[in-house]
Amino acid sequence: EFVCLFSLVLLTVALGAQALTPSHHLSLSDVARLQALLSQPFTDLASAYYSIVGLSKLGASVADENDACHFLKAQLDPMSVDSLFFAAEASQAISDCEIPVSNETRDILLAAVSEDSTVTQIFRAVSALSSLGLPLASQEVVGALVARIAKEDNVLAITTALQTATRLSQQADFGGILEEIEDLAARLDDLGGVYLQFEEGLEATALFVTAAYTLSDHVDTEPPLKEDQVIQLVNSVFSKKSWQSLSEAFSVACAAAALSNNRFQVPVIVSAQGPATVSHNQPILQLLVTDVLSNPLASASVVVESAQAVVSKNVILTQAPFSLRDGIFELNFMTSQPASGYYQFSVAITGDTRLVASQVELKVKVSTEVAITNMDLSVVDKDQSIGTKTSRLGRKAHDSHQNFAMTFQLVDVNTGVELTPHQTFVRLHNHKTGQEVVFVAEPDSKNLYKFELDIAERKSEFDSMSGTYTLHLIVGDATLENPILWNVADIVLKFLDEEAPAAIQSKTLYMPKPDIQHLFREPEKKPPTVVSNAFTALVLSPFLLLLILWFKLGANISNFSLSPSAVLFHVGHACMLGLMYVYWTHLNMFQTLKYLAIIGSLTFLAGNRMLAQKAVKRYGLC
Amino acid sequence: MSNSVISVISRFLEEYTTKTSNKLKVVDAYLFYILLTGALQFLYCLLVGTFPFNSFLAGFILCVGAFILGVCLRIQINPDNKGDFLSISQERAFADFLLAHTVLHLVVINFIG
Numbered sequence: 001e002f003v004c005l006f007s008l009v010l011l012t013v014a015l016g017a018q019a020l021t022p023s024h025h026l027s028l029s030d031v032a033r034l035q036a037l038l039s040q041p042f043t044d045l046a047s048a049y050y051s052i053v054g055l056s057k058l059g060a061s062v063a064d065e066n067d068a069c070h071f072l073k074a075q076l077d078p079m080s081v082d083s084l085f086f087a088a089e090a091s092q093a094i095s096d097c098e099i100p101v102s103n104e105t106r107d108i109l110l111a112a113v114s115e116d117s118t119v120t121q122i123f124r125a126v127s128a129l130s131s132l133g134l135p136l137a138s139q140e141v142v143g144a145l146v147a148r149i150a151k152e153d154n155v156l157a158i159t160t161a162l163q164t165a166t167r168l169s170q171q172a173d174f175g176g177i178l179e180e181i182e183d184l185a186a187r188l189d190d191l192g193g194v195y196l197q198f199e200e201g202l203e204a205t206a207l208f209v210t211a212a213y214t215l216s217d218h219v220d221t222e223p224p225l226k227e228d229q230v231i232q233l234v235n236s237v238f239s240k241k242s243w244q245s246l247s248e249a250f251s252v253a254c255a256a257a258a259l260s261n262n263r264f265q266v267p268v269i270v271s272a273q274g275p276a277t278v279s280h281n282q283p284i285l286q287l288l289v290t291d292v293l294s295n296p297l298a299s300a301s302v303v304v305e306s307a308q309a310v311v312s313k314n315v316i317l318t319q320a321p322f323s324l325r326d327g328i329f330e331l332n333f334m335t336s337q338p339a340s341g342y343y344q345f346s347v348a349i350t351g352d353t354r355l356v357a358s359q360v361e362l363k364v365k366v367s368t369e370v371a372i373t374n375m376d377l378s379v380v381d382k383d384q385s386i387g388t389k390t391s392r393l394g395r396k397a398h399d400s401h402q403n404f405a406m407t408f409q410l411v412d413v414n415t416g417v418e419l420t421p422h423q424t425f426v427r428l429h430n431h432k433t434g435q436e437v438v439f440v441a442e443p444d445s446k447n448l449y450k451f452e453l454d455i456a457e458r459k460s461e462f463d464s465m466s467g468t469y470t471l472h473l474i475v476g477d478a479t480l481e482n483p484i485l486w487n488v489a490d491i492v493l494k495f496l497d498e499e500a501p502a503a504i505q506s507k508t509l510y511m512p513k514p515d516i517q518h519l520f521r522e523p524e525k526k527p528p529t530v531v532s533n534a535f536t537a538l539v540l541s542p543f544l545l546l547l548i549l550w551f552k553l554g555a556n557i558s559n560f561s562l563s564p565s566a567v568l569f570h571v572g573h574a575c576m577l578g579l580m581y582v583y584w585t586h587l588n589m590f591q592t593l594k595y596l597a598i599i600g601s602l603t604f605l606a607g608n609r610m611l612a613q614k615a616v617k618r619y620g621l622c
Numbered sequence: 623m624s625n626s627v628i629s630v631i632s633r634f635l636e637e638y639t640t641k642t643s644n645k646l647k648v649v650d651a652y653l654f655y656i657l658l659t660g661a662l663q664f665l666y667c668l669l670v671g672t673f674p675f676n677s678f679l680a681g682f683i684l685c686v687g688a689f690i691l692g693v694c695l696r697i698q699i700n701p702d703n704k705g706d707f708l709s710i711s712q713e714r715a716f717a718d719f720l721l722a723h724t725v726l727h728l729v730v731i732n733f734i735g
Binding site: 524525526527531532535538539541542543545546549550553554573576577580583584589592593596600607608611612614615618 | 644647648651652654655658659662663666670671673711712713714716717720724727728731732734
């Protein structure tokens with residue numbers, strides 16, 4: 001069981017370490033913007049409803065209440081359920097505004113509560129009835145709602161049904177409607193583990209949040225939403241900071257009001273006031289602890305559970321409380337004398353069982369000031385090991401036989417501790433040519449910084465340009481309040497083999513390079529046509545010689561028999577030779593073989609016959 | 623020395639003109655023509671260059687092949703060699719000559735490009 005317990009502890013620690021905290025909420029400027037949007041002049045009853053009720057949710061009110069009331073009464077259409085709803089709800093938000101009610105009104109509203117109306121109609125009728133103080137039968141409403149939910153199975157309809165239930169008597173049997181909260185929550189889309197929202201959009205999500213909390217408060221049952229889900233819903237609803245329509249702004253205002261003031265789950269927002277940095281001049285870390293509407297939670301108590309250095313993992317503080325001053329929680333961190341660097345704060349907010357996301361991780365930077373001490377400049381001859389110490393000011397001339405050395409220490413001004421900042425550079429700059437060479441000074445094991453310049457070795461970096469170079473020491477780090485750029489000295493460098501001042505490499509590095517032209521494969525050189533033609537004639541000339549020789553020898557075709565096979569043979573043979581020519585010019589091997597097979601077989605048969613005849617003629621009849 | 627060479631050559635020519643039959647002389651003339659053609663092609667290649675090389679090879683090999691086939695034909699129809707070629711009549715030799723030439727031409731034309 002010990003293993004089980006251990007793994008359980010490990011699991012909780014792991015889960016706790018990954019606890020989600022809200023990444024979005026309504027800051028004071030966001031709330032102001034929302035209020036401004038809701039304070040638009042009314043165009044119709046619906047916009048009046050959104051504005052008046054929305055503002056009341058944010059704890060504000062319309063500019064002119066009397067005007068608003070008159071507007072509502074003037075725009076009211078007593079025959080329309082929607083109109084009655086808007087007017088009734090809005091009038092409730094304004095003090096001293098009564099909508100006249102007649103029996104007809106009541107009848108119209110009651111008639112709307114039935115299985116045949118849409119959920120929205122039922123909701124508006126029920127709300128109007130309850131705002132106008134008219135009696136209604138809760139059980140009937142529940143029945144109608146349940147029937148409608150079965151038919152209209154979309155998110156908005158069910159959310160509206162939940163809202164309707166909040167207007168009913170607490171003794172009613174809500175039964176199935178309460179379970180809808182959990183069913184709807186299951187339909188939310190998880191985006192990257194950070195956002196949880198309906199695909200129908202922001203308004204649907206915000207209305208769902210409002211309905212879930214209002215109904216849970218109404219029936220005094222904890223809403224079936226886990227902490228992580230609540231945070232994700234907060235992120236979704238408050239990630240959008242400018243709202244496209246009045247109804248969207250209204251839904252966000254309602255959701256914000258529900259999340260900041262319900263009986264079960266109140267998400268808490270913790271942020272540092274200004275940058276989370278402390279130093280000797282500003283030793284106090286200030287935290288803002290508010291709800292989603294940026295209202296400070298005065299009843300909370302804030303405690304640092306642990307403050308751990310990021311690099312060294314030393315725990316500096318445990319269980320240190322913040323003190324509340326003017327709505328801001330403060331802690332003087334410098335009293336613990338932390339070394340400069342980054343610290344991981346684990347902050348817990350207690351004091352209210354409703355708080356959600358009450359464990360927060362914060363990264364705090366402790367910055368300090370640096371001072372350079374024990375600066376030593378020397379010129380060391382390469383053959384010698386002992387250097388001659390010279391004064392810091394003035395110019396020094398060095399040539400290739402000497403090394404230039406610089407040592408110094410960097411200490412924290414306040415504590416005297418040695419520091420190793422991220423950036424310690426030595427920069428040599430030649431004013432005349434604009435050359436700049438930067439070296440890094442590195443600390444040894446005792447945190448003593450050393451920089452040695454071997455002039456002969458480094459001459460390639462200087463392009464062997466002799467001249468006066470200004471030497472700057474640059475010290476910088478994220479945790480330093482006073483980064484240093486110090487012109488330590490001017491040194492004159494003399495290089496033995498000085499090249500002619502060429503254009504500085506870096507300047508041409510970023511200019512366009514010369515174009516590369518593509519070289520196509522050059523065709524081979526052909527001999528002139530005259531030569532080719534001459535040789536063609538020459539090569540064909542022996543044929544003439546052959547004909548002459550044959551003539552001289554007396555070769556003739558007097559024995560040529562005109563038998564059909566002989567004729568066919570010679571014609572076939574001629575065709576074959578012609579085919580060769582055609583093959584050269586037009587055909588490919590396969591076509592040629594095809595024709596050759598046909599012509600060849602014919603020629604062969606004819607030739608066979610012809611030669612046989614010839615043989616017979618020569619040898620006599622055999 | 624040169625005397626004997628000249629006398630050998632003149633004796634050879636004399637024997638050739640008298641002793642060889644006309645048919646063989648016809649074939650010899652044909653062989654001589656093929657030889658000349660091949661030699662001229664080679665000369666061109668030496669003088670002007672080997673572009674296009676495949677064409678030169680095709681032409682040259684055709685000459686060489688034709689020469690060889692001609693020699694074969696001459697051997698086979700020479701009556702002095704009849705003892706060696708009992709089963710091959712003159713017509714048969716000629717037919718073989720034609721067939722071999724067909725194949726040779728096919729290959730050469732393919733290669734000439």
